[in-house]
Structures are given as C-alpha cells and as structure tokens.
Amino acid sequence: MAMNNSNDYMTRATARYKADSQARQRDPSLPVDILAIESSCDETAAAVIRDGHIVLSSVVASQIESHQRFGGVVPEVASRAHVEQIIQVIAQALQKAGKELHDMQAIAVTFAPGLIGALFVGVTAAKSLALAADLPFLGIHHLAGHLYASAVSDRLDPPFVALIVSGGHTELLHVTGHGAMVRLGHTRDDAAGEAFDKVSRALGLGYPGGPAIEQAAKLGNPAAFAFARALLEEGSLDFSFSGLKSAVLLVLDKHKRAQKEVPVADIAASFQMAVVDVLVHKAMLALQRTGLSTLVIAGGVAANRALRDRLLDVCQVCGVRLVVPDLWLCTDNAAMIGAAAYYRYQQGKLSSLDLTAVATLSIDAW
Amino acid sequence: MMTILAMDTSTEALNIALGEDTGQLIAEYSLVVGKQHATLLHPLIDDMLSTLSLTPKDLTAIAVGVGPGSYTGVRIAVTAAKSLAFALSIPVLGVSSLLAAAYAQRDQQGIVLVAFDARRSQAYTGIYLADDGRLTPLIEETKLSYEEAIRQVKVLTTSYQQERVIIVGDGRKQAMNYANRSLQKVVSSHQSMQISAKDVFQVALPEVTQRLTRAQGELTQDAQTLVPTYLQLAEAEARWRSLQQERLTNDK
Numbered sequence: 001m002a003m004n005n006s007n008d009y010m011t012r013a014t015a016r017y018k019a020d021s022q023a024r025q026r027d028p029s030l031p032v033d034i035l036a037i038e039s040s041c042d043e044t045a046a047a048v049i050r051d052g053h054i055v056l057s058s059v060v061a062s063q064i065e066s067h068q069r070f071g072g073v074v075p076e077v078a079s080r081a082h083v084e085q086i087i088q089v090i091a092q093a094l095q096k097a098g099k100e101l102h103d104m105q106a107i108a109v110t111f112a113p114g115l116i117g118a119l120f121v122g123v124t125a126a127k128s129l130a131l132a133a134d135l136p137f138l139g140i141h142h143l144a145g146h147l148y149a150s151a152v153s154d155r156l157d158p159p160f161v162a163l164i165v166s167g168g169h170t171e172l173l174h175v176t177g178h179g180a181m182v183r184l185g186h187t188r189d190d191a192a193g194e195a196f197d198k199v200s201r202a203l204g205l206g207y208p209g210g211p212a213i214e215q216a217a218k219l220g221n222p223a224a225f226a227f228a229r230a231l232l233e234e235g236s237l238d239f240s241f242s243g244l245k246s247a248v249l250l251v252l253d254k255h256k257r258a259q260k261e262v263p264v265a266d267i268a269a270s271f272q273m274a275v276v277d278v279l280v281h282k283a284m285l286a287l288q289r290t291g292l293s294t295l296v297i298a299g300g301v302a303a304n305r306a307l308r309d310r311l312l313d314v315c316q317v318c319g320v321r322l323v324v325p326d327l328w329l330c331t332d333n334a335a336m337i338g339a340a341a342y343y344r345y346q347q348g349k350l351s352s353l354d355l356t357a358v359a360t361l362s363i364d365a366w
Numbered sequence: 367m368m369t370i371l372a373m374d375t376s377t378e379a380l381n382i383a384l385g386e387d388t389g390q391l392i393a394e395y396s397l398v399v400g401k402q403h404a405t406l407l408h409p410l411i412d413d414m415l416s417t418l419s420l421t422p423k424d425l426t427a428i429a430v431g432v433g434p435g436s437y438t439g440v441r442i443a444v445t446a447a448k449s450l451a452f453a454l455s456i457p458v459l460g461v462s463s464l465l466a467a468a469y470a471q472r473d474q475q476g477i478v479l480v481a482f483d484a485r486r487s488q489a490y491t492g493i494y495l496a497d498d499g500r501l502t503p504l505i506e507e508t509k510l511s512y513e514e515a516i517r518q519v520k521v522l523t524t525s526y527q528q529e530r531v532i533i534v535g536d537g538r539k540q541a542m543n544y545a546n547r548s549l550q551k552v553v554s555s556h557q558s559m560q561i562s563a564k565d566v567f568q569v570a571l572p573e574v575t576q577r578l579t580r581a582q583g584e585l586t587q588d589a590q591t592l593v594p595t596y597l598q599l600a601e602a603e604a605r606w607r608s609l610q611q612e613r614l615t616n617d618k
C-alpha cells in the first residue's frame with residue numbers, strides 16, 4: 001500500500017513555490033533569486049542570479065591546471081575535484097551575494113549533458129540543498145545554460161537562431177519560445193572546440209586549445225593553407241570537423257617528414273579561418289531557412305575573436321541582430337544556468353527528487 | 367530528541383538509517399539497486415523522514431560511509447552528506463566503509479579482515495581486533511594484494527594471540543583461497559548487506575555526540591572539507607606520476 005505523505009518534499013516545495021508566486025502578485029517588485037550549480041565538465045561553479053539576468057554572484061573553481069598535464073579533461077580527476085570543492089564554491093556564491101540559502105526562491109543545477117560522474121556531484125548537491133531547505137528545484141540542460149548566457153547582458157526575445165559552439169557541442173537551434181527549441185543541425189563528429197583542442201595539441205600549443213590557437217593565429221596568414229571547408233550535403237545544417245582536423249595533421253606530418261620547420265602560426269590561422277567560415281556559413285543558412293533576423297551565439301568558442309568579428313561584419317551587412325554573451329559568460333559557469341532556470345521557474349516546471357544526471361540528452365528532448 | 371541520519375552508497379547497496387543519540391535505531395532502508403544510487407538516495411531519505419512525520423530540519427547530525435568502494439557510489443553519499451550538513455548547519459562525520467562493514471562482527475572473538483575487491487587480485491583492506499564487543503583497527507586501511515592481506519592477518523593472529531579469523535566483504539572468496547592455505551580457523555562471513563547504515567550510525571555515534579557542541583564556523587568547515595576515501599589514485603594520475611618518476615630516474 002502506498003502511503004500518502006502530506007509532509008513530503010514535493011508538497012513542501014510546491015507550497016513554497018505557490019507562496020512566493022502569490023507574494024510576487026501582491027508585490028511585483030519582489031525578486032526571484034536562484035542559486036545555480038554547474039559541474040558538467042571541469043569547472044565547479046555556483047552563482048546567485050536575480051530575475052534571470054542580474055548576477056548577484058558567480059564563482060567558478062576551474063580545474064584547468066590540474067588537467068593541463070594530461071592534455072585534456074580526465075573524468076575521474078574532474079569528479080574528485082568537484083566533490084572536494086562543491087560546498088566551498090556554493091558557500092562562496094551565497095556569501096558574495098550576501099544571501100542565505102533560505103533566501104533563495106529555487107535551486108537550479110545542470111543535469112545533462114556532460115561527464116556523468118561530474119554531473120552526479122552537482123545534481124546530488126542541488127537535490128540535498130533543495131530537500132534540506134524545502135526549496136523548488138530545477139534540472140537545467142547545459143546548452144540552455146549557454147544559450148541564456150546572453151540574457152545577462154541583453155534582452156533575449158524568442159524567436160531566434162542560436163549557434164552554440166564549445167568543446168563538447170556544435171549546435172544550431174531554432175528557439176521558438178523560452179525553453180522551447182528545435183534542433184536545426186549539429187556536429188556529426190568532433191565539436192568545434194574539440195577540433196581546436198586536438199589541433200592545438202598537435203601543434204604543441206597546449207590545452208585548452210581555443211585561446212592557444214587564437215593567440216598563435218594572430219601572427220599567421222589565414223590564407224597560407226587552403227583547408228577544405230566541410231559543408232556536407234547541399235543545404236545541410238550539420239557540421240563535421242574531423243576531416244579538417246585530419247587535413248591539418250597531414251600538413252604537419254608532411255613538414256616533419258621533409259624536416260622543414262612547422263609554420264605553426266600559419267597553420268593555426270588557416271585552421272581557425274576554416275572553422276569560422278563553416279560556422280558563419282551555416283548560421284547564415286539557418287537564418288535564411290527560418291526567416292529570422294536574430295542570431296544568438298554561445299559557448300566557449302563564442303569567445304573567439306575571429307568568429308565574433310566575422311559574425312559582426314556579416315550580420316551588419318545582412319541586417320541581422322547579433323547577440324553575443326560577455327566574454328566571461330562564454331565558458332562554463334553557473335550564472336548562465338541560473339539565467340536559464342529563471343524561465344523554467346516562471347513556467348512552474350519543477351523537478352522532483354528522482355531527477356538524475358544524464359550524459360547525453362538532445363536539447364529538444366529537454 | 368536528537369536524530370542522526372546515516373548513509374552509505376559505497377557498494378551496490380543503497381543504505382540509509384535514522385537513529386537517536388541514545389543509540390536507538392529508528393529506521394533503516396536497504397536496497398540493492400545497482401547503479402541507481404543517484405536517482406534513489408534523496409527520494410528514500412524524503413520517504414523515510416516523512417513516513418516518521420519528520421522533516422530534514424529535525425536532523426541533528428549526519429554520518430556517512432566515505433569508502434573505500436565504488437568511486438561514483440562513494441561520491442554520491444559523501445556529496446549528499448556534506449550538502450545536507452551545510453544546508454542544515456549541522457555536524458557531518460565521515461566513517462570508513464571498511465570499519466562499518468567490520469562493525470557487524472564486533473561481538474565475535476578474533477581478527478576481522480574486511481576485503482572489498484579492488485580488481486587485479488587486490489582488495490581494499492582493513493584488519494581489526496574483535497574483542498569483548500569492541501573493535502580495534504590494527505592496520506591503516508589500504509589497498510593490498512589478497513596474498514599480502516592474508517600474510518598480514520597471519521602475523522597479527524600471532525601478535526594478538528588470536529585463533530579465529532573472520533573474513534567479510536565482497537572479496538572474501540578470493541581472500542579465502544589464500545587463507546585456507548596458511549590459516550587454521552578461518553570463517554568467511556556472509557553479511558546480507560556488506561555495510562549497513564545502522565553500523566555507520568553506531569560507529570559515528572561517539573564522535574557525532576562530541577561534534578554537536580562545535581561552533582558554527584567549525585561545522586561549516588566540516589561540510590566543506592569532507593572527501594571520500596579512494597585508497598587509490600585516479601588511473602590517469604597514477605600513470606602520470608609513474609611517468610614523472612621514470613623521467614627523473616632517466617635524467618640521473
């Protein structure tokens with residue numbers, strides 16, 4: 001026989017949600033403060049976000065240094081660091097915001113996609129805080145977080161086309177409303193950021209590859225090597241970067257075999273140009289296809305100067321409004337998760353305590 | 367009344383319990399659920415509390431098995447324990463999962479070997495003296511080959527003049543293979559649960575009662591610094607370190 005508990009978590013959290021909503025109806029100036037947690041890869045992060053766009057605090061404990069010696073993120077090393085740091089980071093975020101846990105209206109956490117062991121830590125922490133403080137709790141898709149990074153500095157009014165490019169993702173989305181999206185295209189092999197990492201490693205420029213390639217490319221000639229742009233079938237909005245990566249490795253190999261000096265800067269610049277060309281081409285195609293005139297870019301690769309500059313030029317010519325997140329919001333952080341969570345909260349889509357981490361989940365399935 | 371929540375997810379079983387500071391156990395849930403610890407831990411805690419008409423705010427302390435054991439499993443209970451303790455501003459205490467497994471044998475007389483299989487013929491090992499209802503750790507818990515664990519047990523039976531050896535843990539069959547060759551009175555004890563949360567609760571109890579007197583600042587510190595016991599480096603880390611070592615020796 002199932003017991004009917006009138007004092008279980010969901011009853012208490014829903015009561016809290018209703019009470020807060022009613023209070024806001026009486027006094028619309030009352031804020032929605034959300035404590036957000038992010039641990040999907042190698043950053044342990046927490047933030048307090050007001051009304052989906054005011055950053056009261058954002059703390060990111062990066063593990064880059066501990067992974068650098070491995071040339072990439074090691075999942076087990078990342079998970080261990082998350083457990084070590086998670087409460088320090090959360091405590092700091094609350095303290096910097098001048099808030100206590102019970103001042104929050106909700107707890108939000110990235111639950112998918114990402115490194116499963118790393119996600120478990122954030123999700124478990126978030127569920128514990130929500131359970132202990134009787135607060136509503138929201139599982140957020142990591143890419144929705146990236147998408148809403150721009151909400152911190154800009155108005156984000158759907159519909160628009162979003163291009164999300166990071167170490168784990170390359171996605172073109174048609175965002176039809178808050179939290180509602182259709183995937184137009186995605187990478188069939190490497191993510192753009194992943195290609196940057198691999199090429200950077202091959203060129204001996206280190207990890208993470210994005211900033212390293214960008215730096216090296218400044219001194220190089222982007223026309224030195226004509227790497228093929230993989231545009232796939234006519235009209236496809238999907239991406240493929242593994243061929244480009246192989247082409248770069250081939251050039252490297254040729255130089256090494258001929259015992260010629262490797263033109264690192266030229267290769268970096270030509271590779272970067274090839275990636276930017278493809279990204280811009282597909283983004284423009286998506287705008288044409290949907291008939292929309294706003295493009296939002298997001299993700300770690302959105303911090304790339306060459307990509308930003310080119311998109312600015314192209315969008316100006318085409319009369320497209322380009323929304324670009326602040327640089328610090330491009331890489332993983334919890335502020336963006338709190339921004340995405342705000343819209344979810346407004347829609348009353350609360351998660352229950354059996355929500356768990358999911359390694360792969362398409363954003364339109366969220 | 368003081369209510370203590372105890373949990374352990376270092377094995378395939380999910381174990382939670384509630385007890386009072388008098389030592390009285392109030393409730394215990396045990397589920398063998400494979401890889402669903404992360405999904406089920408919080409709904410079960412919620413269910414256990416609300417069934418007893420309690421809420422998390424009624425908790426006065428948390429005790430948790432910190433491993434060694436399944437890396438992912440251990441992280442889930444430890445993260446939950448430190449997060450709950452932080453949110454509720456109550457003490458949290460980490461307990462060795464090996465010690466908790468040995469605790470069920472405290473009323474026996476003899477040497478207790480706890481062996482959690484760590485693959486590659488090795489075990490996370492704890493060795494204890496069970497004497498007159500008391501359990502005393504005899505070695506620092508560590509990862510050993512089964513052969514070496516039994517060798518150490520044999521030495522300890524002599525130095526503590528004990529005849530009986532009790533072996534528990536999921537590595538007990540492999541340990542028995544070696545034990546039967548060199549030891550006389552060996553018993554392999556099958557516990558329905560390798561670790562029960564009620565034992566985590568009992569092991570933690572004396573220290574938990576002490577910590578209840580701690581200042582707020584120290585409590586926050588405990589929640590922030592609690593980490594799992596892995597007894598083993600991450601594989602990539604171990605490889606990297608041995609590579610560094612090689613380089614050092616080559617340079618010489």
Ligand SMILES: [Zn+2]
Nearest residue numbers: 142146166332
């Ligand atoms: Zn990301």
